Amino acid sequence: MIIFHLLLMLRVGRSTDDLVFAMKTVSVGDKVTLSCTRHHNALHKETLHWIKLVSGNLPEFLGGTYTFDYKGVNKTPHVTTKQEPGTYILHINEAELSDTGVYYCVKVKDLDMTFVNGTSLRIKGPEPDITAVIQELPSDPVHPGTIMTLQCSVLSDSENKMCPGDHRVFWFRAGSDDSHPSLIYVHGGSGEECERSPEARSAQKCFYNYSKNVTSSDAGTYYCAVATCGEIIFGNGRRVDVEALSMWELQKAKTVLVLLSFALAASLIVIVFLIYTIKNKTGDRCNDAVTASGYQQNQQTDEDTWIYSAVIFTMMKAERNAEKDGKAQREKIYTAVKALGLD
Structure with missing residues (x-):
């Protein structure tokens, strides 16, 4: 040195x-x-x-x-x-x-x-067997709250494969401020779906998808990249713009929310009314049952009293002529009542 x-x-x-x-x-x-x-x-x-x-x-x-x-x-x-x-x-x-x-x-x-x-x-170094990396965008516009799906197609030639192991697929995103791409997702060693070309048996195409629930901060350029043979092969990149909801869509969402609120309030009112009605009907039935039971008990008591009076009157009448003494008469009445178990 x-x-x-x-x-x-x-x-x-x-x-x-x-x-x-x-x-x-x-x-x-x-x-x-x-x-x-x-x-x-x-x-x-x-x-x-x-x-x-x-x-x-x-x-x-x-x-x-x-x-x-x-x-x-x-x-x-x-x-x-x-x-x-x-x-x-x-x-x-x-x-x-x-x-x-x-x-x-x-x-x-x-x-x-x-x-x-x-x-x-x-x-x-060994030549990679990847011949092309193609990216595709969803056809529908992207709005916050929707599911965005990006697809990457990797074309390869298995006959020219000279590197050991499988290639790996990465997703990168560069923000709207043209910042350096940052890694957001890594696929495993094999594609989600692969198919061979009918023209060349050694050529095949594998599809890799990346899905995400979109927010307003997801705007930017998305890149699909394949790492193989010590190299990284990037796709051409696709720009994703997250569009805000239009005034008509916002008004529609607001209307749906108001209708749902009214429906909920109506449901609560119906439920409270049903509970009140059922409670009142149950209370009236209980009062009727109590009243009927009391009437039956009073009626039974009156009948028992009449029977006991009739027995006493009959016994007194049978001995009225034979016994004139007042003291003897009271003793007879007491004996009769005691015998009936009314003391």
Whole structure:
């Protein structure tokens, strides 16, 4: 790192007339070897360095050596730089997508830096089998409170599938203020419904739906995206405008609400009237039953009294002629009443 920062402080000279700049494309997992000519010169203190340039990043120092024979090796599990007869090589073991960039061999002499060799290296990954991502919008206008359904169709070719595993489908939404899309839903590994093309048996179309109860804040642009082979393939996006309810619809909703209120009030009045009527009828029946029971009891008491009086009168009449004494008469009456159990 110290050497790298010192290199940034050096004066940059012009490249040599025999500068070689090449384009190279390899696949993921391949071995890559880049070479830089090394002129043996023991009298001058010259050094060679490999650096990597990637757009948007700072230069990356990968290794350095002298122009004369030197056995020092800069080695990591992924990248190795070392001398070989007449060259200074850079070796990449099992290339990765992140190895894509521009590699320069730079010679430094007396604080002058000269670009000697350059290679634009592209690492090609497996090609995705997705051929198209098509989005569709509902035909009906979208209003708050309604259910909005968006559909995404993913076309793929199973014969060209080179990536392990299934692809995944995502839904993104960018707000009406043109903000960056935010993730709102993720589908599983398989489509809700898939069908094969009758023309090409290897081609198939899978449909993915996203439904939501719409609110006023759901306006924006919706994107369907498919992640496969380390890449994300976006659909063309669809704009969704949430329209406010019209005055006629608001008046209609208000009218329905008023009618429902009247119907509820009428139902409550009918229920109260029925309860009052049933309660009054039940009370009258109870009063009639009590009155009839009292009348029967009074009638029974009058009949019992008449019977007891008749018995007493009969006994008194039978002995009236035989007993004239008042005291004897009272004793007879008492005896008769006691015998009947009326004492």
